[in-house]
Amino acid sequence: MNNTPKTLFDKVWDAHVVRSIPDGPDVFFIDRHFIHEVTSPVAFLGLKNRGVKVMFPEKTFATADHNTPTINQHLPVEDPLSANQLKALEENAAAHGISHWGLGNPKNGIVHVVGPENGITLPGMTVVCGDSHTSTHGAFGAIAFGIGTSEVEMVLSSQCIMQAKAKKMRINVNGKLGKGVTPKDVALFIISQISASGATGYFVEYAGEVFENMSMEGRMTVCNLSIESGARGGMIAPDETTFAYLKGKEKAPKGDAWDTALEYWKTLKTDEGAQFDKELNYSADEIEPQITYGTNPGLGTGISQNIPFASTVKDGEASYKKSLAYMGFAEGEKLIGKKIDYVFLGSCTNGRIEDFRAFASIVKGRKKADNITAWLVPGSHVVEQQIKDEGILDIITAAGFQLRQPGCSACLAMNDDKVPAGKYAVSTSNRNFEGRQGPGSRTLLASPFVAAAAAVTGVVTDPRDLL
Amino acid sequence: MAYDKFNIVKSTAVPLSIENVDTDQIIPARFLKATERKGFGDNLFRDWRYNNDGSPKTDFVLNNSKYSGKILVGGKNFGSGSSREHAAWAIYDYGFRCVVSSFFADIFKNNSLNIGVLPVTVSPEFLAKIYQAIDADPKTELEVNLPDQTITLLATGEKETFAIDGYKKHNMLNGFDDVDYLQAMKNEIQSFATHMVL
Ligand code: SF4
Numbered sequence: 227m228n229n230t231p232k233t234l235f236d237k238v239w240d241a242h243v244v245r246s247i248p249d250g251p252d253v254f255f256i257d258r259h260f261i262h263e264v265t266s267p268v269a270f271l272g273l274k275n276r277g278v279k280v281m282f283p284e285k286t287f288a289t290a291d292h293n294t295p296t297i298n299q300h301l302p303v304e305d306p307l308s309a310n311q312l313k314a315l316e317e318n319a320a321a322h323g324i325s326h327w328g329l330g331n332p333k334n335g336i337v338h339v340v341g342p343e344n345g346i347t348l349p350g351m352t353v354v355c356g357d358s359h360t361s362t363h364g365a366f367g368a369i370a371f372g373i374g375t376s377e378v379e380m381v382l383s384s385q386c387i388m389q390a391k392a393k394k395m396r397i398n399v400n401g402k403l404g405k406g407v408t409p410k411d412v413a414l415f416i417i418s419q420i421s422a423s424g425a426t427g428y429f430v431e432y433a434g435e436v437f438e439n440m441s442m443e444g445r446m447t448v449c450n451l452s453i454e455s456g457a458r459g460g461m462i463a464p465d466e467t468t469f470a471y472l473k474g475k476e477k478a479p480k481g482d483a484w485d486t487a488l489e490y491w492k493t494l495k496t497d498e499g500a501q502f503d504k505e506l507n508y509s510a511d512e513i514e515p516q517i518t519y520g521t522n523p524g525l526g527t528g529i530s531q532n533i534p535f536a537s538t539v540k541d542g543e544a545s546y547k548k549s550l551a552y553m554g555f556a557e558g559e560k561l562i563g564k565k566i567d568y569v570f571l572g573s574c575t576n577g578r579i580e581d582f583r584a585f586a587s588i589v590k591g592r593k594k595a596d597n598i599t600a601w602l603v604p605g606s607h608v609v610e611q612q613i614k615d616e617g618i619l620d621i622i623t624a625a626g627f628q629l630r631q632p633g634c635s636a637c638l639a640m641n642d643d644k645v646p647a648g649k650y651a652v653s654t655s656n657r658n659f660e661g662r663q664g665p666g667s668r669t670l671l672a673s674p675f676v677a678a679a680a681a682v683t684g685v686v687t688d689p690r691d692l693l
Numbered sequence: 694m695a696y697d698k699f700n701i702v703k704s705t706a707v708p709l710s711i712e713n714v715d716t717d718q719i720i721p722a723r724f725l726k727a728t729e730r731k732g733f734g735d736n737l738f739r740d741w742r743y744n745n746d747g748s749p750k751t752d753f754v755l756n757n758s759k760y761s762g763k764i765l766v767g768g769k770n771f772g773s774g775s776s777r778e779h780a781a782w783a784i785y786d787y788g789f790r791c792v793v794s795s796f797f798a799d800i801f802k803n804n805s806l807n808i809g810v811l812p813v814t815v816s817p818e819f820l821a822k823i824y825q826a827i828d829a830d831p832k833t834e835l836e837v838n839l840p841d842q843t844i845t846l847l848a849t850g851e852k853e854t855f856a857i858d859g860y861k862k863h864n865m866l867n868g869f870d871d872v873d874y875l876q877a878m879k880n881e882i883q884s885f886a887t888h889m890v891l
Contacts (some may be wrong), residue, residue: 244885245878251858252853256884267728278876282886293726307726314728354832358800360774364726374804376870380796384875385884390858391812413830422713426799456773458799522713522773542769545712638775640720647745659717661740 231497233394233465235429236526237495238369242352244386251388257351257676258363259286259381260337261324262312262638263293265356270318279385283323285385286314287346290328291336292357295639296603296630299329308641322382335606335632338362338574342446343608345475349464349491354581359656361452364461365445366468369429369496371450371459374657376581392458393427393503396496398434401510408584409444410576410654410673412436413451414516414526416508421540422524426456428504431496436510437462442471443580450575451656465494479608483572515689517561518658518671519548525658527675529688533559552660553668554648561686562668569600569681570663571674573637576654577605579612581674584655586621588629588678593683594626603635625682639664650682696866700849702790702837703847705762708827709754714767715774716801720783722775733779736788749802757833766823767794772812781805785832791882793838795820813837813844819853822846839865842861 232240242624245253261269266288267670273280279284293308303309312329327333333340340348345619349367354360356493358372377387395417417424423528430452437445445462452460469488474477479487480612518526519533521613527534533550535557550557561682571577571585582604592599597681602622610632636643637655639662647653660671672680675689682692724736741753749756765784771794772780784792792810795817802812815823823861826833826846834847834867839862845852863871875882 235813244882247860252857255882255889257889264725268730268778271729274873276872276876278872281879281882292722305726311728312725346801352838356776356778358774372776372800374776374781374800374807375768376778376807376872377805380871380875383872385886386875386882387870388860388874403739419854421772423796426796435796456770482815508721522715544713545768548711640722640725657717657774661716661721662717665723665740667720 231500233496233500233502234367234431234461234494235369235394236500238350238352239391241350244500251390251553253613254333254355254389255386256381257285258341258346258353258472259343260353260360260382260446260473261286261288261315261354261378262337262357263290263315265375266318266378267311267314268375269382272379280322280324280382281412282385286324286382286480286648287341288319288324288326289334289340290315290546292634293327294611295641296601296633296643299631303329306311308573332607335608336574336577336634339577339605339609342442343393343606344477345381345472347476348472348487349468349611350494354387358453359450361457362446362450362574362682364449364459365442367461367464367491372453386613388583391517392429394431395425395428395434395457395504395506396431396502397508399432399504399508399510400434401436403436403510406675406693407513407517408675409440409447409672411513413448414518414523414671416514417451417523418507418526419508421454421455422454422522424524425452428457430457430460432460432462438465441580442467443578446578447575451523464491473504475559482560484486497600510612515673515676517676517686519555519561520546521660522549522658523658525549529561529686531561533557533561534672545578545634557682562688564686565650566598567649568645569598570603570636570651570653570655571603572603572605572675573655574605575656576674577603577609581654582613582618583616585678586672588675588689589625589627589682590621592625592682594681600659600681601630601636602625603630604630604632615665627681636663638662639667644657644668652677652686695870696785696868699790699809699811699839701839702763703834704762704764705760705832706766706793706835707754707760707762708766710768710824712768713773715755716772716777716780717774718778719772720777725777725779732781732786733783736787737783737787740759742788745798756801763790764837765789765792766820766833767792769794769796769817771797773798773808776800776804778808781808781810783811793820793823802829806865808866809865809868811839811865812854815844815853815855822851825830
């Protein structure tokens with residue numbers, strides 16, 4: 227062992243390199259592999275064609291989420307194609323001895339919500355899934371990132387993938403967040419500063435007081451959005467908050483195993499003097515509640531601001547104008563007061579209990595605006611149960627909202643939860659791409675507070691006025 | 694997954710000069726419901742290519758008969774967003790073997806290499822030259838030479854070299870895939886696994 231100072235990322239990476247191929251990638255060992263119905267069937271087909279078995283079935287976990295309905299989950303799934311994918315997942319999991327939390331299972335929910343919730347994701351691990359928001363799990367000090375279906379097949383068949391080590395970036399945010407400013411706002415702020423491709427080629431470590439003071443839910447929201455700045459993933463050093471969250475979780479280590487793990491986890495931080503390829507610093511008081519106005523997550527700003535002029539943006543001018551044209555917005559316009567048609571609270575970005583608490587804190591004692599259709603979709607059955615237990619269901623019901631059943635829902639609109647063409651949605655999800663929430667849909671990404679404020683006023687509203 | 698070997702591709706090219714083309718545009722989520730890898734080319738750029746009633750949008754480049762070929766030339770930050778490999782499948786199934794851009798999103802680049810689509814990163818200046826050349830003559834040809842790692846505008850002979858790691862290059866040239874490589878080192882992986890802390 228040499229004593230060169232290492233970053234958190236280096237430590238976890240280096241511990242998982244099985245072999246370095248000269249002039250090629252590393253053969254990289256994977257501790258935890260999540261699969262869902264959409265990106266796994268072709269990988270299983272590949273195994274079948276090669277006559278290969280799953281090497282470590284106990285390291286792969288299956289859940290159905292992308293394609294599932296968010297009402298009447300006790301009934302057969304109507305869409306035959308979706309039903310077929312769900313069936314394929316169930317059969318493939320059964321055939322290979324993989325644990326499967328299908329529709330109706332009390333553990334079911336969005337893959338990046340149920341993994342951490344059950345203690346499957348732990349500090350120092352490598353975690354992959356055929357979904358780009360796998361970066362969520364980096365909140366635990368894990369290296370976690372999304373992979374393609376060929377790589378899903380690699381993990382199933384050999385528990386490894388081929389990866390070149392990314393460059394390293396540290397983003398420090400210090401100070402104290404203001405009223406109504408959430409982890410989502412911190413993430414959207416960073417993306418708006420560095421653009422949707424600003425961290426491409428990098429793995430990000432988030433550091434500084436803002437992240438140290440954040441809950442695990444908040445850290446997951448931040449790491450989740452890493453991919454929206456192009457980063458391979460993002461991670462936060464594990465600390466007492468992390469350990470307290472994990473203690474007692476079903477699949478977390480117990481007894482002596484816990485003590486051994488804890489000792490190791492405490493070493494997982496960036497050493498003094500370790501080198502990053504890039505380092506960025508922001509101050510918490512620069513950040514107000516954010517909202518996006520364009521068709522990539524980098525096109526966002528503080529909610530009290532106006533839509534920037536094309537001449538001031540870093541994106542190409544033509545792309546920027548195309549983006550505004552799609553949204554039906556003009557340069558220089560105010561965002562506050564824009565009429566909204568749909569509100570979506572949910573997804574692996576903001577479908578956790580804290581997000582529902584935040585939403586409820588604003589709608590409490592108010593009424594849903596008549597022009598708004600709202601979809602409130604918990605990230606898992608566990609979250610759904612918490613919503614009931616904490617009395618949040620009563621608050622939102624009194625305000626005229628309904629709670630749906632867990633799943634990805636309008637985040638990618640593979641099921642029936644589609645925003646119609648031309649309509650505006652304030653969404654707590656992660657992507658505002660053209661048609662992401664349904665063909666022709668127009669998405670404004672924001673926090674649960676901003677979503678709640680729009681839901682009760684019917685227009686884009688600064689949530690600080692309602693808190 | 695098996696794919697055709699890639700050596701030298703000489704072809705006209707299709708110009709898609711839009712930045713930040715995300716994989717939701719390349720293949721929208723509602724077309725990801727298959728359990729087999731079939732027919733994705735039909736839905737490549739679905740919402741840019743077709744109106745809601747299924748009629749083609751005449752102003753979209755894939756519907757313009759002037760342009761064709763095995764090379765797609767995209768704007769900066771091509772393939773951002775969702776990790777869906779279906780995006781690369783759709784590009785391959787449609788008939789492209791190569792995507793040229795000045796900047797690729799990471800996951801898309803990996804996915805493409807894994808299924809036999811070669812991502813070629815060129816300088817922004819060379820990208821602009823390619824667009825100009827196609828604009829001036831849609832029948833102009835490009836040559837992508839993987840053994841030499843060069844891309845050439847055949848009309849003028851202007852060329853640029855591109856980077857690819859030796860391992861991936863070898864795979865592409867031979868149509869090999871990573872699963873086979875990993876299968877061959879299973880014992881090494883097995884013994885590595887037994888030494889993991891967690
Ligand atoms: S909620 Fe959205 S981003 Fe998250 S796993 Fe589901 S589809 Fe992917």
